[in-house]
Amino acid sequence: MSGEWIGLEKILRDAVPDVAPAIVCRVERAGECVYENAFGLLDPTEQTRPVQVDSLFDLASVTKLFTATAFLRLVDAGKVGLDQPLAAVLPEFGGVRPIGDAEDPLAKTPLPVDPRRAGEVVDASSVTFRHLLTHTSGLPAWRSVYAHCGPPPFLPAAESAVDERQGRALAALVAYPFVAQPGECYLYSDIGLMLLGFAVARLSGQGRLDRAIAGLVTEALGMDAHFSPTAAERSAIVPTEHCAWRDRRLLGEVHDENAAGLGGVAGHAGLFARAADVCRLGRLFLNRGEGMLSPELVAESIREEYASADGIRRGLGWQLRSDPDPSCSTAFSLASFGHTGFTGTSLWCDPARDLCVALLTNRVYRGRDAAGIVALRPRVHSAIG
Numbered sequence: 001m002s003g004e005w006i007g008l009e010k011i012l013r014d015a016v017p018d019v020a021p022a023i024v025c026r027v028e029r030a031g032e033c034v035y036e037n038a039f040g041l042l043d044p045t046e047q048t049r050p051v052q053v054d055s056l057f058d059l060a061s062v063t064k065l066f067t068a069t070a071f072l073r074l075v076d077a078g079k080v081g082l083d084q085p086l087a088a089v090l091p092e093f094g095g096v097r098p099i100g101d102a103e104d105p106l107a108k109t110p111l112p113v114d115p116r117r118a119g120e121v122v123d124a125s126s127v128t129f130r131h132l133l134t135h136t137s138g139l140p141a142w143r144s145v146y147a148h149c150g151p152p153p154f155l156p157a158a159e160s161a162v163d164e165r166q167g168r169a170l171a172a173l174v175a176y177p178f179v180a181q182p183g184e185c186y187l188y189s190d191i192g193l194m195l196l197g198f199a200v201a202r203l204s205g206q207g208r209l210d211r212a213i214a215g216l217v218t219e220a221l222g223m224d225a226h227f228s229p230t231a232a233e234r235s236a237i238v239p240t241e242h243c244a245w246r247d248r249r250l251l252g253e254v255h256d257e258n259a260a261g262l263g264g265v266a267g268h269a270g271l272f273a274r275a276a277d278v279c280r281l282g283r284l285f286l287n288r289g290e291g292m293l294s295p296e297l298v299a300e301s302i303r304e305e306y307a308s309a310d311g312i313r314r315g316l317g318w319q320l321r322s323d324p325d326p327s328c329s330t331a332f333s334l335a336s337f338g339h340t341g342f343t344g345t346s347l348w349c350d351p352a353r354d355l356c357v358a359l360l361t362n363r364v365y366r367g368r369d370a371a372g373i374v375a376l377r378p379r380v381h382s383a384i385g
Contacts, residue, residue, distance in 0.1 A: 008380065024051060038052050057273065059271045059360075062339050070212055073217070085127060093127070098177045102143065129196070134186070141179075142258075145194065150164075156230060194262075223280055333351070336352075340377070361373060
């Protein structure tokens with residue numbers, strides 16, 4: 001191994017098993033893989049099955065990048081506009097709704113409406129796709145959508161069961177109250193990206209998001225990334241948490257309860273992929289679209305569209321490097337862009353050095369305390385930088 005990677009190697013080895021029992025890191029420069037290694041075990045209880053560089057990880061919110069990329073391809077195809085209202089594609093979303101309560105994403109407890117906003121209403125037809133992509137729609141961060149979709153499923157579910165769950169979820173999503181006016185503030189929202197997923201499915205003509213993302217993104221890029229892996233693929237899948245709702249250790253089933261409730265197919269979470277697939281998506285944007293996306297739309301997607309009062313910066317679907325956000329090291333340039341996932345995944349790209357880094361872990365294997373992965377990500381990026 002080149003001496004360049006000794007520090008990175010030690011950081012990653014030391015992170016197993018305390019931060020996560022399974023880790024894969026891949027680094028690409030100028031489109032070439034310059035570092036890739038796997039650490040840990042797929043079955044830490046039995047101390048068997050070493051992780052491989054091609055092991056499949058639950059991407060969690062890194063899925064949002066694939067949903068956003070599919071949508072941007074539809075923009076390039078002239079099927080939709082960034083500033084078009086969501087209700088133009090999902091008419092059931094339109095209408096006047098109140099500013100009301102929400103739920104805490106982690107505790108799953110009610111968050112009451114701000115009394116200063118009691119009686120305030122929102123015209124849902126004013127929410128645009130740009131609002132969804134920048135998380136400025138005024139929609140809540142999270143709601144227990146899965147509670148509307150039926151009992152805990154075993155995944156992969158039958159096609160008819162997925163379609164039924166999707167219908168129940170959409171009916172719930174279009175009825176939730178808002179928590180702010182569209183464009184008023186930044187609030188990272190799974191609800192917004194779930195709705196974007198339904199819009200992509202409808203606009204694509206495929207009827208469902210998994211088929212749309214396959215046709216528009218993963219198959220087009222030669223990836224082996226997909227929703228709801230089959231039983232035959234389980235030997236390559238990295239397990240995640242023991243789920244209280246499903247009462248089992250999750251292996252090949254999406255960790256996110258809402259994505260599971262929808263049958264494993266959702267705009268905000270649900271994809272399983274390898275580190276090479278994640279870097280492949282980053283390279284698409286580093287290489288100005290490679291003919292799949294127009295260079296102008298790529299440039300727009302990775303420049304600052306919105307900055308919050310505390311300095312968090314967003315592009316179209318992408319997080320941009322911001323000093324208050326610990327997910328990316330300041331060793332990366334201010335032009336860097338990426339995204340993180342709750343299970344412990346991340347993709348970060350730095351155009352200044354034509355650099356792409358995929359760090360995939362299953363840090364939720366023993367619980368949801370994020371301190372370990374929050375500390376690990378910038379250390380990894382700094383060792384590369």
